[in-house]
Amino acid sequence: MNSLSASTKLLFIGDSITDVGRTDKRPEDPEGLGLGYPRVIRDYLLAANPATAPIVINRGISGHKITDLAARWQQDVLDLAPDILSVKIGINDVWHGLSFGGGNGVPVEKFTPVYDDLLRQVREALPACRIVLCEPTVIWAPAPAEGNEMLLPYIAAIHQLAAKYSVHCVVPLHEAFENARRLRPDITWTGDGVHPTSAGHALIAQTWLRSSRFAI
Numbered sequence: 001m002n003s004l005s006a007s008t009k010l011l012f013i014g015d016s017i018t019d020v021g022r023t024d025k026r027p028e029d030p031e032g033l034g035l036g037y038p039r040v041i042r043d044y045l046l047a048a049n050p051a052t053a054p055i056v057i058n059r060g061i062s063g064h065k066i067t068d069l070a071a072r073w074q075q076d077v078l079d080l081a082p083d084i085l086s087v088k089i090g091i092n093d094v095w096h097g098l099s100f101g102g103g104n105g106v107p108v109e110k111f112t113p114v115y116d117d118l119l120r121q122v123r124e125a126l127p128a129c130r131i132v133l134c135e136p137t138v139i140w141a142p143a144p145a146e147g148n149e150m151l152l153p154y155i156a157a158i159h160q161l162a163a164k165y166s167v168h169c170v171v172p173l174h175e176a177f178e179n180a181r182r183l184r185p186d187i188t189w190t191g192d193g194v195h196p197t198s199a200g201h202a203l204i205a206q207t208w209l210r211s212s213r214f215a216i
Helices: 037-048 066-076 091-095 108-125 147-165 173-183 198-212
Strands: 009-014 055-060 084-088 130-134 169-171
Touching (some): 009 066, 037 198, 066 108, 130 147, 130 198
Parallel strands (some): 009 084, 084 130, 130 169
16 A cells, blocks of 8 residues: 555546536535546545545646646646546547547547656646556447547557656546456446546546556
């Protein structure tokens, strides 16, 4: 198990799957964690060992792509100086390039160097930061059927960047969702083919915790 303490700063950044209502400033969410997997992970770590549960920060913003992360990377990552950084991005880069998004996606040829530069900045500014990269989850029907296949080059790029920057781990979320649907097709893992249900968020949290080994 990797060491955590009450002063460890764990930062999640991503799109709507990380946001989950955080940016709505809901009165029932004064901590700004949203209602998705970052909160599930925080609550699990708190319950598992209150003495070492980290400070958890959520910087997910709905609709964001890798280029949006780049525009706010200094403020939302480097300035906050996390000890652990978890990045989950890529769904909108594909999904928004399909008919749904009016062709506003980010092709993998651009996605990869932008992501590379963000990781380089972290390594240079925060060399001790432990980086967790999350695969994009899935794009299933009723979203355009070709979306899930189009995610695969992005997933491959994330694994290549993980090797280049010697990250702490890659969380195999795409594989986890595909396996879950194969084993239990009767469960609704996403509400619209993209956004996870509560069961989907629990699956993300469990896969993240097992992969990172911060509390296993």
